[in-house]
Amino acid sequence: xxxxxxxxxxxxxxxxxxxxxxxxxxxxxxxxxxxxxxxxxxxxxxxxxxxxxxxxxxxxxxxxxxxxxxxxxxxxxxxxxxxxxxxxxxxxxxxxxxxxxxxxxxxxxxxxxxxxxxxxxxxxxxxxxxxxxxxxxxxxxxxxxxxxxxxxxxxxxxxxxxxxxxxxxxxxxxxxxxxxxxxxxxxxxxxxxxxxxxxxxxxxxxxxxxxxxxxxxxxxxxxxxxxxxxxxxxxxxxxxxxxxxxxxxxxxxxxxxx
Numbered sequence: 001x002x003x004x005x006x007x008x009x010x011x012x013x014x015x016x017x018x019x020x021x022x023x024x025x026x027x028x029x030x031x032x033x034x035x036x037x038x039x040x041x042x043x044x045x046x047x048x049x050x051x052x053x054x055x056x057x058x059x060x061x062x063x064x065x066x067x068x069x070x071x072x073x074x075x076x077x078x079x080x081x082x083x084x085x086x087x088x089x090x091x092x093x094x095x096x097x098x099x100x101x102x103x104x105x106x107x108x109x110x111x112x113x114x115x116x117x118x119x120x121x122x123x124x125x126x127x128x129x130x131x132x133x134x135x136x137x138x139x140x141x142x143x144x145x146x147x148x149x150x151x152x153x154x155x156x157x158x159x160x161x162x163x164x165x166x167x168x169x170x171x172x173x174x175x176x177x178x179x180x181x182x183x184x185x186x187x188x189x190x191x192x193x194x195x196x197x198x199x200x201x202x203x204x205x206x207x208x209x210x211x212x213x214x215x216x217x218x219x220x221x222x223x224x225x226x227x228x229x230x231x232x233x234x235x236x237x238x239x240x241x242x243x244x245x246x247x248x249x250x251x252x253x254x255x256x257x258x
Contacts, residue, residue: 002143009141009161013134017127017168024119030112031120038090038124038175045086046132049079073205080197083125087175088190090121091182114179115232122175126168134164159210166214166221170200173221173228180231196220 025031053075060067094117141157174193181189200220206212229239 002141005141005157006138009134009157010138012158012161013130013138013164014127014168016165017123017130020123020172021127025123028112031116034094034112034117035120035124035127038121039128040124041086041090041121042083042125042128045079045083049075049082052078073202076201077198080194080201084178084190084194084197087121087125087178088182091118091179094121114183115176118176118179119172119232121179122172123168125175126171129171130164130168133167134160155210156208159207159214162214163204163217166217167200170197170221170224173224176228177224177231196224 021035025035053071056071056074057068060071062068095114098112098114098117137157137160174197177189178193181187181193200217203213203216
């Protein structure tokens with residue numbers, strides 16, 4: 001039973017991300033490189049957040065539950081702010097790197113577009129974030145304990161897997177919207193990404209009332225997914241053509257690097 005929970009939750013959390021990687025990233029060396037770089041930059045944000053957290057905890061009263069809860073909220077807010085700041089810095093770095101690639105390329109167009117960079121970097125952020133969020137939980141799911149034996153909810157592992165899935169997808173959507181906002185200097189869009197990130201991270205404080213966290217998170221995921229789809233140039237017509245595999249020449253023309 002424990003192995004079934006482990007593999008089931010693993011596939012829920014990382015199945016879509018693995019599919020995206022295999023079908024859209026793995027065959028392109030440049031995309032793989034930028035995805036790994038995105039994952040590294042998320043790790044940098046985690047390291048800096050951890051250092052601030054350790055210092056804050058050491059300087060506080062560890063026996064005061066109110067103070068510790070306040071520090072936890074502060075840590076979440078600080079981590080989100082730092083992640084979005086790192087994402088912005090990564091955009092600036094990728095912009096310079098893309099200009100360098102164009103300078104040494106023999107082609108007239110850049111080898112990888114900003115939209116593609118936004119997608120692969122967001123996927124790198126999401127995969128690394130998801131891995132650190134759920135890896136210890138998945139390890140615990142192998143036993144020997146049993147969740148809910150003392151009357152608590154028995155859906156902890158399943159909810160954690162679905163939450164991780166949402167976070168991974170959200171990082172992809174946030175990356176697409178953020179990079180486009182930086183390109184077009186739409187600072188209100190960057191603020192909206194930051195606000196939605198803060199909301200998603202903050203609603204987890206209502207756990208173990210899982211319906212109070214999962215439902216808002218998936219509503220935000222759907223909204224951000226639609227926003228990212230439109231930002232990337234998507235339309236209802238494109239979606240129909242993709243689903244029905246129609247007008248392949250039109251689809252190929254719309255997926256050339258820009």
